[in-house]
Amino acid sequence: MAVSSSPTPVRTAPGPRTGGPGVPGTRRGVRPLSERLAPYVLVAPAVLVIGVFRLYPLALGVNFSFTGDGDRNGQAVGLDNYTVLFADPMFRESMRNVGLLVLLLPVAVLIPGLLATFVYLRVPGHRVYRGVYFFPAVLSPVIIGAIFNLLLAFDGPVNALLAAVGLGPVDWLGDPDVAIFAVVGVHIWATFGMALVVFLAGFATLDASLIDAARVDGASLPKVIRHVIVPGLSRTIQFVVVTTMIGMLTSMFGLVYVMTGGGPEGSTYLPEYYIWFQQGQMSRPALASAASTVLFVVMLVVGMLQLALLRRTGRED
Incomplete structure (x- = not known):
C-alpha cells in the first residue's frame, strides 16, 4: 500500500518587522518623524517671539551698558558705567528700597491670599467682595496716584480721621521715613486684585474634602490654612510670590511719578524711576542700560532664591 506524504513546512527564523498597523515601512514603537517634530513646531512661534522681542533686546541693552554717553557715545568704556552707578547716592537709595x-x-502676598480664602469659604457677601477687590486692578496708576494724593494730603481726609480719634497728623508723602511705605501700601491696594484671581483659580484645584475633613476633626481656621490650604496651593503661592515681586520692582513707576516724584529727598526712588530719570531727563542712555542690567540681575537672583525657599518649605511641610 502506498503511503502518501505531505511536504513538511520549513520554518524560518523571524526577521525584523518592517511594517506596523497602518504605518508601512516603520519599526514597531518608533514614531514617525512628523510626530517627533510636532512639539517643536508648536512651541517654535513662542520661542521666536521671546527670542526676537525679549532676549535679543536684553542682549543689546547689556551690550549698550558697556558703552559711553555724551562725548564717548558708542565707545567701549568697560565697567565705567557700573562704577558711576554704584557711586551715585540716588541709585544706592533705590537699591535700599528694593530691599524694603x-x-x-x-x-503683599498674604493680603490677597487671606481674602481669597474668605471668598472661597463663602463668607456672607463673597460675590460682591470678589468684584470689589478686583476693581482697583483696572484703574490707571495715574488715577490711583491722583486719588491718594488727595486722601493722604497733610490736610486731607486720612489725617482728619486721625485727628478725630486723637492722633496727630502724619505727613504721608512729605516725610522721608514714611513716604515709601505710603507708596508701597497704595501699590499693594491697587494690584492685589490680580493675585486674588490667581489664588481663586488655585482654590478651584484644591480638594474640598480635605478642608471638610479638617473641620470635622475640629481644626481651627488658622490650622486649616496652615496644614491644608497652604500645602495644597504651594504651586500657586510660588507663582504669586514671583509675579508680585516682579510687579513691585517694575510696575510702580506711575505711582512714584504722580505721588512723590522720587522725593522727598530721594526716599521713594526705585530702580525703574532711576532708569527713567537717567534716560529721559539726563540723556544718559548707557548709564540707564547699566541700571536696567543691574535690576534684571537683582530680579533674577531674588526670584530664584524665593522659589528655592518656597520649594524647601513645601518639602518640609
Whole structure:
C-alpha cells in the first residue's frame, strides 16, 4: 500500500518587522518623524517671539551698558558705567528700597491670599467682595496716584480721621521715613486684585474634602490654612510670590511719578524711576542700560532664591 506524504513546512527564523498597523515601512514603537517634530513646531512661534522681542533686546541693552554717553557715545568704556552707578547716592537709595520691597513682599502676598480664602469659604457677601477687590486692578496708576494724593494730603481726609480719634497728623508723602511705605501700601491696594484671581483659580484645584475633613476633626481656621490650604496651593503661592515681586520692582513707576516724584529727598526712588530719570531727563542712555542690567540681575537672583525657599518649605511641610 502506498503511503502518501505531505511536504513538511520549513520554518524560518523571524526577521525584523518592517511594517506596523497602518504605518508601512516603520519599526514597531518608533514614531514617525512628523510626530517627533510636532512639539517643536508648536512651541517654535513662542520661542521666536521671546527670542526676537525679549532676549535679543536684553542682549543689546547689556551690550549698550558697556558703552559711553555724551562725548564717548558708542565707545567701549568697560565697567565705567557700573562704577558711576554704584557711586551715585540716588541709585544706592533705590537699591535700599528694593530691599524694603523684598521685606514687604510677604504682606503683599498674604493680603490677597487671606481674602481669597474668605471668598472661597463663602463668607456672607463673597460675590460682591470678589468684584470689589478686583476693581482697583483696572484703574490707571495715574488715577490711583491722583486719588491718594488727595486722601493722604497733610490736610486731607486720612489725617482728619486721625485727628478725630486723637492722633496727630502724619505727613504721608512729605516725610522721608514714611513716604515709601505710603507708596508701597497704595501699590499693594491697587494690584492685589490680580493675585486674588490667581489664588481663586488655585482654590478651584484644591480638594474640598480635605478642608471638610479638617473641620470635622475640629481644626481651627488658622490650622486649616496652615496644614491644608497652604500645602495644597504651594504651586500657586510660588507663582504669586514671583509675579508680585516682579510687579513691585517694575510696575510702580506711575505711582512714584504722580505721588512723590522720587522725593522727598530721594526716599521713594526705585530702580525703574532711576532708569527713567537717567534716560529721559539726563540723556544718559548707557548709564540707564547699566541700571536696567543691574535690576534684571537683582530680579533674577531674588526670584530664584524665593522659589528655592518656597520649594524647601513645601518639602518640609
